[in-house]
Amino acid sequence: xxxxxxxxxxxxxxxxxxxxxxxxxxxxxxxxxxxxxxxxxxxxxxxxxxxxxxxxxxxxxxxxxxxxxxxxxxxxxxxxxxxxxxxxxxxxxxxxxxxxxxxxxxxxxxxxxxxxxxxxxxxxxxxxxxxxxxxxxxxxxxxxxxxxxxxxxxxxxxxxxxxxxxxxxxxxxxxxxxxxxxxxxxxxxxxxxxxxxxxxxxxxxxxxxxxxxxxxxxxxxxxxxxxxxxxxxxxxxxxxxxxxxxxxxxxxxxxxxxxxxxxxxxxxxxxxxxxxxxxxxxxxxxxxxxxxxxxxxxxxxxxxxxxxxxxxxxxxxxxxxxxxxxxxxxxxxxxxxxxxxxxxxxxxxxxxxxxxxxxxxxxxxxxxxxxxxxxxxxxxxxxxxxxx
Numbered sequence: 001x002x003x004x005x006x007x008x009x010x011x012x013x014x015x016x017x018x019x020x021x022x023x024x025x026x027x028x029x030x031x032x033x034x035x036x037x038x039x040x041x042x043x044x045x046x047x048x049x050x051x052x053x054x055x056x057x058x059x060x061x062x063x064x065x066x067x068x069x070x071x072x073x074x075x076x077x078x079x080x081x082x083x084x085x086x087x088x089x090x091x092x093x094x095x096x097x098x099x100x101x102x103x104x105x106x107x108x109x110x111x112x113x114x115x116x117x118x119x120x121x122x123x124x125x126x127x128x129x130x131x132x133x134x135x136x137x138x139x140x141x142x143x144x145x146x147x148x149x150x151x152x153x154x155x156x157x158x159x160x161x162x163x164x165x166x167x168x169x170x171x172x173x174x175x176x177x178x179x180x181x182x183x184x185x186x187x188x189x190x191x192x193x194x195x196x197x198x199x200x201x202x203x204x205x206x207x208x209x210x211x212x213x214x215x216x217x218x219x220x221x222x223x224x225x226x227x228x229x230x231x232x233x234x235x236x237x238x239x240x241x242x243x244x245x246x247x248x249x250x251x252x253x254x255x256x257x258x259x260x261x262x263x264x265x266x267x268x269x270x271x272x273x274x275x276x277x278x279x280x281x282x283x284x285x286x287x288x289x290x291x292x293x294x295x296x297x298x299x300x301x302x303x304x305x306x307x308x309x310x311x312x313x314x315x316x317x318x319x320x321x322x323x324x325x326x327x328x329x330x331x332x333x334x335x336x337x338x339x340x341x342x343x344x345x346x347x348x349x350x351x352x353x354x355x356x357x358x359x360x361x362x363x364x365x366x367x368x369x370x371x372x373x374x375x376x377x378x379x380x381x382x383x384x385x386x387x388x
Contacts, residue, residue, distance in 0.1 A: 004030040004127070007146060007155035009134065009168050013051075013109060014284030014301040015161030016116030020064035021309035023123040025316045030153060032146070036130040037114040040073045047108040048187045048263050050213060050221050052200065054104050057302040061112070069115035070107060074216045077102035080199040106200070106213045106221070109298070129153075137171035143279045143323070157312075157323040158280045164270060166286035174272050174282065181267040181291060183208045184231035188222040188246065189215070193256040196220065203251050210250050219260075222246065231264040267291060271343060275336060276328040283308055288339045291346040300339055307334045 006022065008015045011033030019031050053061070053075075061067040079102050084090040095103045120126045129148065136147040137158070144158040160168025169176070185208075195218055202211035208225025215221055224234065224246075234245060239259040246259070270289045275282055284301035311331045315322035322328075 001152045001154055002030070004028045004153065004155045006030070006157045006159060007032060007144070007153055008159040008161055009146075010161035010163060010284075010286070011113070011117065011120075011128065011130070012161065012163070012284075013112045013116065013298055014305060015159070016113055016120060017060060017064060017066075017302060017305045018159065018161060018283070018309060019126050020066065020116060020119050020123070021060070021305055022312060023064075023120075023126060025313045026125060027312075027316065029126045030129055030155065031120060031126060032129045032132045032134065032148065032153070034131065034133060036128075037110055037117050040111060040114055042074075045260060046074075046189050046215055046219050046221075047110050048189060048221070048261060049109040050106055050187075050215065051109055051112070051298040052104050052213065053107050053112070054299045055100065057299045058105065060302050060306055061115075064116070064119060066112070066115040066119045069118055070111055073111045073115070075105045075107045075111075076197050076214045076216045077105050078198055078200050078214050079103060080201075082199060082201040083204070085204040103200075106215055108215075112298075134167060137168065139172075139279075156279060159308075160280070160282035160286040161284050162286055164268070164285045164289050166282060168280070169272060169282050169286050172277055172280050172282075174274055174277070176270045176272050178268060178270040181269065182227065183225045184228045184264055184266050186224040186226070186231050186234055186262060186264040188224065188242065188262040189260040190220050190222060190246075190254070190257045191260055192218050192220055192254060194218075196253075196255075201251075201253075212254070220254075220257075222250065224250075225267075228266065235262070235264040269343060271340065275332040276325055278325045279323050281308065281328050281331065283335075287335075288343065290339075290343045300342060303338065304331075304335050307331050 005027035007030045008019055009032050011031045015031060015033070019029050022029060058067060061070065079095045081093040081103055082090055093103065095101060117128070120128060132148045134146050134148055138145045140154070143154060143156040146153040158168060160166045162168055196212070197214040200211070200213050202209045207227060207230070210225070211223040213221040213223065224231070234242060237245065239262070242262060243259045268289060269291065272282060272287045275287050283304035285297070287304065288300065290297055290300070308331045311328065312322045315327045320327055
């Protein structure tokens with residue numbers, strides 16, 4: 001039997017960041033992950049899964065010494081964010097209004113995970129258990145026991161950072177409130193003839209938004225929200241035909257481009273009914289998933305990391321039972337309301353812009369025009385989005 005203070009199930013972006021953030025506590029940490037991230041080389045194609053990393057998330061990645069490794073691979077800073085529906089309703093955010101050189105960075109998820117993985121390997125109190133599949137999770141008297149192949153792992157605190165279909169959450173009998181949105185999303189990587197790397201934009205349509213996220217060099221990620229049947233049909237097209245659909249249905253601002261790869265996925269909202277129990281907690285997508293409309297998913301996960309690592313490290317320094325629900329409750333009370341607020345805001349946005357009622361459409365566009373004229377209002381939105 002292997003004994004650890006903490007076992008983190010899931011060595012992705014959120015689990016990896018938590019392990020690195022907890023490394024200074026001198027607690028023994030096991031990170032259990034099915035697959036180690038593949039090495040990076042410059043010529044490899046862009047991954048489809050990317051995240052818009054806020055200033056606050058970048059600060060966390062700097063604190064755990066992963067940020068420079070990410071910048072040395074691939075990332076794309078962007079200064080502007082533009083959104084609109086009808087003509088003359090454009091709402092434009094500029095980072096310089098906040099005194100920042102950029103609003104955030106678009107980065108491939110795998111590269112964030114890889115940089116954190118490399119950093120975890122530098123800490124003697126973190127052990128990476130890769131290619132590991134858990135067959136059973138059992139609550140025992142002073143923690144949890146995990147069956148991994150022929151091995152047994154025991155921990156005082158079990159952390160679920162294992163995604164939306166969390167095995168840890170299920171083993172702890174933590175219920176979720178969830179529903180599927182009436183939209184799916186398609187991610188499409190393109191190479192553009194003209195550089196357009198300093199702006200991310202989206203236009204709203206009744207069937208769902210269409211957006212561009214800039215990637216490094218002359219690459220970009222398009223996001224096409226639409227009905228499940230429409231996304232399924234688009235997913236079955238050859239890339240040349242998919243390009244024709246993009247030319248016809250996206251805003252006329254891409255210029256000449258080639259389609260590199262694409263993939264569709266459903267949109268589901270989930271929120272765990274609690275985040276903590278004795279000897280157990282969940283965070284990131286295991287605790288909450290939201291509509292990806294504003295690209296805030298992983299940023300919420302990194303906020304969870306900052307809150308949970310702070311609570312545990314402070315409890316360790318005070319000599320408290322850091323695995324106890326009464327201590328861990330501080331993390332839940334910090335994060336659950338904020339996560340619920342962001343989920344609700346995205347739902348209101350989704351419901352408001354997916355309704356084609358003419359009066360509502362007029363109201364939406366009037367509101368966008370008014371927001372464009374409100375410097376104070378735009379600053380407040382930017383502060384929240386950047387995590388400042």
